[in-house]
Amino acid sequence: MKVLLVEDEAELAQAIIEFLKKEGFVCEHASTFLAADEKLELYSYDCVLLDLNLPGGNGLDLLRKLKALNSRAGVIILSAKNAIDDKIAGLDLGADDYLSKPFHLAELNARIKSVLRRKQFDGQQLIRFEELTINPEEQEVRVVNQVLTLTKKEYDLLLFFLSNRNRLLTKESIAEHLWGDDMDLADSFDFIYTHIKNMRKKIVEAGGKDYVKTVYGMGYKFSSL
Amino acid sequence: MKLLTKTTLLSLLISLGVFSLGAVLFYKQLKYIMNEETEEMLLLKREQIKSFVAQHKRIPRQEVGNENLNVKRSSGFKRPEFKDTLMFSSTEEEMLPYHQHAFSLKLENSWYRIRVSQSIFEQDDLVETIRNAFVAIAVLFIVLYLTITFLFTRVTWKTFFRTIRRIKNYNAEQDGTLHFEKSSTKEFQDLNLAIEDMTGKIQLEMKNLKMFTENAAHELQTPLAILQSKTENLMQDTSLNENQLAQVNALQQSLSRLKKIVQALLLLTKIENHQFVSRNKVDIRQLLDEKLKSVLELADMKDIAVSSRLEPCAVTLHEDLAEIVLSNLLNNALKYTPPKGEIEVVLTQNQLEIRNTGPALLGSEKDIFKRFHKDQTDSDSTGLGLSIVQSILQEFGHVIEYRYEGGKHVFGIRFK
Numbered sequence: 001m002k003v004l005l006v007e008d009e010a011e012l013a014q015a016i017i018e019f020l021k022k023e024g025f026v027c028e029h030a031s032t033f034l035a036a037d038e039k040l041e042l043y044s045y046d047c048v049l050l051d052l053n054l055p056g057g058n059g060l061d062l063l064r065k066l067k068a069l070n071s072r073a074g075v076i077i078l079s080a081k082n083a084i085d086d087k088i089a090g091l092d093l094g095a096d097d098y099l100s101k102p103f104h105l106a107e108l109n110a111r112i113k114s115v116l117r118r119k120q121f122d123g124q125q126l127i128r129f130e131e132l133t134i135n136p137e138e139q140e141v142r143v144v145n146q147v148l149t150l151t152k153k154e155y156d157l158l159l160f161f162l163s164n165r166n167r168l169l170t171k172e173s174i175a176e177h178l179w180g181d182d183m184d185l186a187d188s189f190d191f192i193y194t195h196i197k198n199m200r201k202k203i204v205e206a207g208g209k210d211y212v213k214t215v216y217g218m219g220y221k222f223s224s225l
Numbered sequence: 226m227k228l229l230t231k232t233t234l235l236s237l238l239i240s241l242g243v244f245s246l247g248a249v250l251f252y253k254q255l256k257y258i259m260n261e262e263t264e265e266m267l268l269l270k271r272e273q274i275k276s277f278v279a280q281h282k283r284i285p286r287q288e289v290g291n292e293n294l295n296v297k298r299s300s301g302f303k304r305p306e307f308k309d310t311l312m313f314s315s316t317e318e319e320m321l322p323y324h325q326h327a328f329s330l331k332l333e334n335s336w337y338r339i340r341v342s343q344s345i346f347e348q349d350d351l352v353e354t355i356r357n358a359f360v361a362i363a364v365l366f367i368v369l370y371l372t373i374t375f376l377f378t379r380v381t382w383k384t385f386f387r388t389i390r391r392i393k394n395y396n397a398e399q400d401g402t403l404h405f406e407k408s409s410t411k412e413f414q415d416l417n418l419a420i421e422d423m424t425g426k427i428q429l430e431m432k433n434l435k436m437f438t439e440n441a442a443h444e445l446q447t448p449l450a451i452l453q454s455k456t457e458n459l460m461q462d463t464s465l466n467e468n469q470l471a472q473v474n475a476l477q478q479s480l481s482r483l484k485k486i487v488q489a490l491l492l493l494t495k496i497e498n499h500q501f502v503s504r505n506k507v508d509i510r511q512l513l514d515e516k517l518k519s520v521l522e523l524a525d526m527k528d529i530a531v532s533s534r535l536e537p538c539a540v541t542l543h544e545d546l547a548e549i550v551l552s553n554l555l556n557n558a559l560k561y562t563p564p565k566g567e568i569e570v571v572l573t574q575n576q577l578e579i580r581n582t583g584p585a586l587l588g589s590e591k592d593i594f595k596r597f598h599k600d601q602t603d604s605d606s607t608g609l610g611l612s613i614v615q616s617i618l619q620e621f622g623h624v625i626e627y628r629y630e631g632g633k634h635v636f637g638i639r640f641k
Binding site: 053218 | 442443446447457458460471477522526
């Protein structure tokens, strides 16, 4: 999957690119409006990560250009402003998602994968991991052939793990993913721990294996045994 | 008292004063002149009588029906005097006022007291008429003057009243710079220009503040984003030993804390710069309903009982800010209620109360809404949650209070 990162902060761009490469994406970078404009003109991407605060122009104009080119790329807006106007404008213009800085890379990862699923396969693609099969459109999880009944939070959690497999996920990033702005609620009481515990239990009871590893004091990792 | 009333009353008082004084003086003057004239005539008559007596050596005969002359013998000389008296007038057949002069006259060793009189009732009538006319003119003048002044002033001051109304209704976020029509009155024109100037400055200030908070947000959040991403990547390095991993974890924790504080401060700044404008009324009951669903889930895990009684309630607020208020208060309730405790939420048309069981505060109740105040050191808490709640509510005119009652923390919001 080809991703274009449009971001002017060099250090941040470097961190994101390092991460995307690890996740197996082919990654390109543009740090100015003109450079991004050119790249979009010449190449096609599966996903564009767009910072709105660019030197030389407004990121929203790039978005307009993408739409004018009838691009099938998924667009995720990254912005430091957290300004509601920007958010509404971006989504109105056809962006697929909006993330405000600072964000967890794990969250970005989950969002990219979600957008790709929607854009590329119209949500049809099944996610497979070992004996687990997930149908995102139906929000259905199977262990081999048995359907699991998971709560919404447990489902979201599993999907998050699967999108970020083999990555150490902090409690914060999980909490933010599950509860968004209410994350304060969750990370104080090991609510996460309970949700994870329940999720693991259900998978194991259905015959699956427990792929969640607790990294003491830090967080969790979902990986093959 | 209204300006118009004040000026009208003043004009009225002065007019009345001037006219009253004038009337009195005029009346007195008139009477004095008339009096002088009468007395001169009486003195003239005296001289006439004296010449007659000197010439004819006898007292003039008192004609019948002529009450103007009255002669009586007297014992001796008495001083001459003037007086007013009532006498019967044969012509008018009633008692009328006369001015009378009495003097003593000697004729062949006999003293006589002679009284000459002049009727003054015609004069009195005249003075009456003049006086009435004067009063009528005065009243007419006052009424006309006041009415005209009143109407004229109202027209002239219309610009001013309009300006006042516009200032009263001025909403800095929505109205932009105020512009006024040109006024023919210099002072009002000056006033309007000054206000245009001032609102222009306010708009500029607001724009600058907005830009400042946006820039601050960007400048603060970019390094935070860099820290977050790099720390997260570092965490993935499998070559780190346990100690190094623990360090990275500590970094991540502090970073999370910092992120929360920056977020909270930026929000507070925006609120206090009035950057949130209420668009419509917010349905608090619906919001609470939704929030309570997640609260219930989490309360269950902590073995806390949650009860709620919600009535319809819609208030002036900003949708996102209302969410923040409710989240903060409910989160606090969940956080500070010990296991097996209770949380109660009661919502009425204009009041919301959230109660939770728990130990009393260590510190003072009045500090609870202060920025960065934490009752107990807790690295998870920014100490800004309640400040934000209070700022938000104050911005829209609502009031929040805290009390500890019956073993429960109670937060009460009274909506405007």
